[in-house]
């Protein structure tokens with residue numbers, strides 16, 4: 001009897017263990033509960049609009065379809081269309097039937113960008129209110145980075161908003177010049193927090209430089225967020241300009257900007273000054289299998305340019321990087337030297353040259369983690385909806401009907417940034433499983449996608465009141 005009891009207990013324990021193992025995966029309902037509870041996601045999605053007249057598939061269902069496409073990391077709209085053949089997913093996003101990528105494209109081409117941007121802003125404000133951006137602050141400051149990215153390029157397809165450039169290509173062995181069409185945007189992303197949320201994105205218009213779009217983005221931020229969302233802004237040398245420094249000063253951001261030869265006067269005077277003296281400080285670092293010997297020079301009070309004599313602080317870092325390789329069983333040590341300069345408005349009494357250097361290098365993390373992650377794992381460069389001719393019509397003032405401007409690429413990009421930010425918030429702020437089992441974000445995406453088939457059917461007796469909708 002005792003043996004049978006022990007055996008029974010063991011079976012119960014084994015069953016309980018197996019149940020726990022089964023539960024140790026992420027499922028859509030818990031993802032949705034988190035999004036709804038923390039960000040009121042369902043209400044926000046229900047308020048989205050597009051340019052179609054009385055559509056059978058509501059804009060919220062189109063949004064949720066594209067959103068889940070990104071959450072599941074699907075590579076294309078064709079793949080999403082295949083996924084939407086599942087009745088469980090149709091119910092989940094609030095669609096009465098399956099729909100194809102023609103509906104997705106037609107809706108998204110005329111999607112209201114204001115609604116999507118308002119969602120992104122609300123999510124970031126909630127993250128800040130919930131103190132998510134407190135983690136990783138530098139001397140108590142939240143750090144963001146601004147950078148540009150090219151989202152697509154083509155020699156054949158173009159739209160009204162395309163940028164153009166002439167490039168040299170080889171045809172039958174002969175170099176010829178050809179017009180290439182492309183789209184480029186500037187994005188601002190929080191980089192100090194583990195949740196590297198995107199704050200805003202601005203598209204370059206035809207015939208304008210990246211700095212013009214960047215200034216437009218920076219000037220829009222206070223109006224969008226109502227308060228200063230972050231404290232320090234990291235930027236590339238391209239943005240070392242009077243107008244950028246003015247906006248930052250006006251809004252109250254400190255900046256760390258790479259200094260290269262595109263600011264020749266400041267660059268030369270810093271190099272001349274530093275060449276005359278020993279380094280002000282030094283440090284060593286080990287990471288990524290490399291060892292860094294760093295010497296730092298730091299000065300305040302150099303005039304920014306001939307036209308803008310305001311005094312700025314410049315930090316220079318001379319770095320010797322030692323890396324050990326094993327080639328054909330032989331251990332080989334390679335050494336390389338690098339030089340970096342930054343302009344900063346950070347107070348030297350609070351931020352040492354070592355900290356300025358670290359912040360300066362953080363900007364590169366945006367290229368390696370932010371945009372690069374979007375490109376590699378989130379289908380960011382697939383050029384969804386580019387040059388889509390089939391668009392909803394709207395009446396002009398003279399009563400003539402014409403196609404609405406194509407907002408497809410901008411709409412899909414904003415949905416992607418929403419999915420990126422919310423998935424990061426879910427994995428870093430909510431998921432116990434990620435912490436316990438060290439799951440990768442790709443594994444979380446796979447689990448969420450697999451859980452569609454496990455969604456419970458919506459069952460309702462004819463005389464019962466309607467249950468709470470299960471969709472998000």
Ligand SMILES: [Zn+2]
Nearest residue numbers: 158159161162
């Ligand atoms: Zn275009």
